[in-house]
Amino acid sequence: MNDMSNIPVRKIVHVDMDAFYASVEQRDNPELRGKPLAVGGSAARGVVAAASYEARAFGVHSAMPSVTAKRKCPDLIFVPPRFDVYKAVSQQIREIFAEYTPLIEPLSLDEAYLDVTENLKGMEIATEIAQEIRAKIKQVTGLNASAGISYNKFLAKMASDLNKPNGQAVITPRNGPGFVETLPVKKFHGVGPATAERMRKYGIETGLDLKSKSLVFLQEHFGKSGPYFYGIARGIDERQVRPDRIRKSVGAEDTFVEDIDDLDRATAELKPLAEKVWRYCGAQGISGKTVTVKIKYSDFTQATRSRTGTMPFANMADVFNAAAGLLATVYPFKLSVRLLGVTLSSLTNDQPNEGTAEQPQLDLNL
Secondary structure, eight states: OOOGGGSOOOOEEEEEETTHHHHHHHHHOGGGTTSOEEEEOOSTTOBEEEEOHHHHTTTOOTTOBHHHHHHHOTTOEEEOOOHHHHHHHHHHHHHHHHTTOSOEEEEETTEEEEEOSSOTTOOSOHHHHHHHHHHHHHHHHSOOEEEEEESSHHHHHHHTTTTOSSOEEEEOTTTHHHHHHHSBGGGSTTOOHHHHHHHHHTTOOBHHHHHTSOHHHHHHHHGGGHHHHHHHTTTOOOOOOOTTOOOOEEEEEEEEEEEEOOHHHHHHHHHHHHHHHHHHHHHHTOEEEEEEEEEEETTSOEEEEEEEOSSOOOSHHHHHHHHHHHHHTTOSOSSOEEEEEEEEEEEESOOOOTTTSOOOOTTOOO
């Protein structure tokens, strides 16, 4: 791992739209402005895809079950997502980015990294670039964006949260290591709840705690992520901004508290997995042609079943129905089921309209 003196100082901007889906809905419907709003389904198994700041004040947040959100905020207004609109607005924003740099790495429809070390405007100060970009986004789309500016991706991402909404912050090379030391690891980008809990068991709760662990210790306990954690604890992140980052598949799986023998129960467990996969696809503006179901049995052996259509899937229901049909092909189960997974692959940016997509048939299996 290099020390700071060996790393050329780059200028990285992380732009993150503020409550993007909800803000688009409030922009397009004045009656929703200033009101607690959730984008998503209000049904019993619905999930919040995005929440307005008015809703967040009640503790409502994305990925929360809709019934929980409604309980926290009885006046919550649900609107169905319009991913075609979000994708079109996202394209407007990307065009603004492209005026400044070709080095753009989108993370989703509403956020991206920009490397502006050498930029198309010849501007020296990255904070001024971020201000210009945010002002132009507001002018073109009517929406607010926040930004983080730093010398690497990790700190730029962390900085973009510091002055939300409609603000920006900079973390300099001088301040970076100290900033990381005081930060709880559960707030680190790249450290999910499960990893944060594992770190806590090893006495790692802050960046300073993480910094105290050796590279060997982190590799031993966190595998391939060990060198990354070792670096970011010191304010070092050597990952480049990659304009052509392509994901090959999107998947979700769940291990059950009790093994399942019944087909209806197992099929019901596929729905939240399909919802999670589709929510990610919607946020990325992508879909896929291949759905795969993974079945792990009580003896830890596993099986997979896949089918590929001629068109990308059009909606979550189609993904769920295809997955349910695949699961039915292995019933009766040879043993009780301890884990199920749903994966979408053959990914594409071309999301079909509801009426034009092939409708997957339950009896078509590979």
